[in-house]
Amino acid sequence: MASQRLAKKADLCQGLVVEIKAYLIRKDGSVDDINVEKLSSLLPYDSTDSFIWIRLQDKPAAVAEWLRHHTQIIEPTISALSAVETRPRFQIIDSGALINLRGLGITPKDDPDGLISIRLWVEHSVVISVCFDVLAANNSIIDAMNKGAIHDPGDLIALIAEKVSDTLDPVVAALGDRVDNCEARLSSDDAWEMRRIIASVRSQAISYRRFATPQRQALETMANSHLAWLADDDRIHLHGAADCFARMAEELEAIRERAALLHEQLTDLRSEQIDTRGLLLSIVALIFLPLTFLTGLLGMNVAGIPYANAPWAFNGVIAICVLIAVAITLYFVQKQWFRR
Incomplete structure (x- = not known):
């Protein structure tokens, strides 16, 4: 696992071409795509009737270089937005907020950390999201935006938090089902196969739980913060996402403990068989x-x-x-x- 993470870090640090997509989202929910070549002329953007969502998806070095040349974000925040290793967090910096969340990627087997990171810089009229991989919830977020479900930055952040929890929830439930199946057919005859399954489930549960607990804390802190772009309904959605991650963290802990107990039972059955x-x-x-x-x-x-x-x-x-x-x-x- 450590070698995979180091290899991925080396790969992420190569290349200097950043992929950018930008949208102008108005209060009424209507959305217009922004030409990337004209994006620099709009920044810094200040409006009470609309906000700009800038999606950056590429290598850390390219993202950091683009942020330095096209935004007025301070260097520590740029470093946080382009960092390879992150954990869920929420931090208010001047008039904006730095948010790191973790969610399921479209290729979970290729992700050394299990959950990929989405980094967000949020101001009252600009939202910048940075992601080095593709979130599994990405398409549902874009679809909701195109349907007019987003009216302000608070709606966007709440929607991202909800969709991230919605995509991870069935995966955690499936891990619990796999443990249930192993418990139902606990037998020394299938000991070798079941031990392989249990080891895989336990490894995934540990990987997911590593980020589920701090993500719940970050969402709760954000929901309780006093930010002008967070409306009451946004706070409700954030609290709901935090509760969902709290439940998933408890379920993952239970899965980990049940998997450990099953492993001990299989070892005992194997010893008894011998x-x-x-x-x-x-x-x-x-x-x-x-x-x-x-x-x-x-x-x-x-x-x-x-x-x-x-x-x-x-x-x-x-x-x-x-x-x-x-x-x-x-x-x-x-x-x-x-x-x-």
Whole structure:
């Protein structure tokens, strides 16, 4: 995992071409695309009837370079917006707010952290979002914007928080279902396959929980902050998203603990299976030990073996061996050695 993260960092630090998309969103919900070449002439933007949403999606170095040349954002904020390693946070800086959120990406198996980061700089008339990968909720956010669901920066932030939680919620539920299935068919016969499944579920739960708890705290802090662009309904939506992440964090913790317990149970079942097989082999060896001694004694190539020339001798030895085996077996059954 560490090597994957380092490799991804190296890849992200290459290239200096930034992908930009910008929208002018009015109070009535109408949206116009902004020509990127004309975007610089609009910044800094100050309006009470509309705001600009700028989406940057590319390498950290390219994003930082573009922000330095086209915005008046201070250097520490630019560093935070272009940082590779982030955790969910909310921080008020001067007249704006720095927001980091985590959400499911469109290629979760390729993401070393499990959840990808979306970085936001929010002012009363400008929102800048930075994402080095593609959020799974990206299309639903754009669709909602095109349908007129966004009227101000508060609506946009609340919508992003909601959509991020909506896309992650079924994934967490699916992890719980996988643990339920393993519990339902807990058996030593499927121990190796189930241990592989449980290890995968536990790893994902730990990865998601790493960001779920701080994200809940960041959303609650933002909902309780006194920002002019946050309306009462936006705060309600943010509290709802925070509650959703709190529930997911609790579910992920429960999944992690249940997976650990299942792993212990499978280990115990496997040990019991090995012990049972070892006991069976021991019983078989104990049954044949006196028979081997008897046949070995009678099979010695020396004179004086009684009844060596009697016609019934062979059948007699067989009968004695069978009686000895039955007697030893009945003894083990009486002592309940065959019970698992």
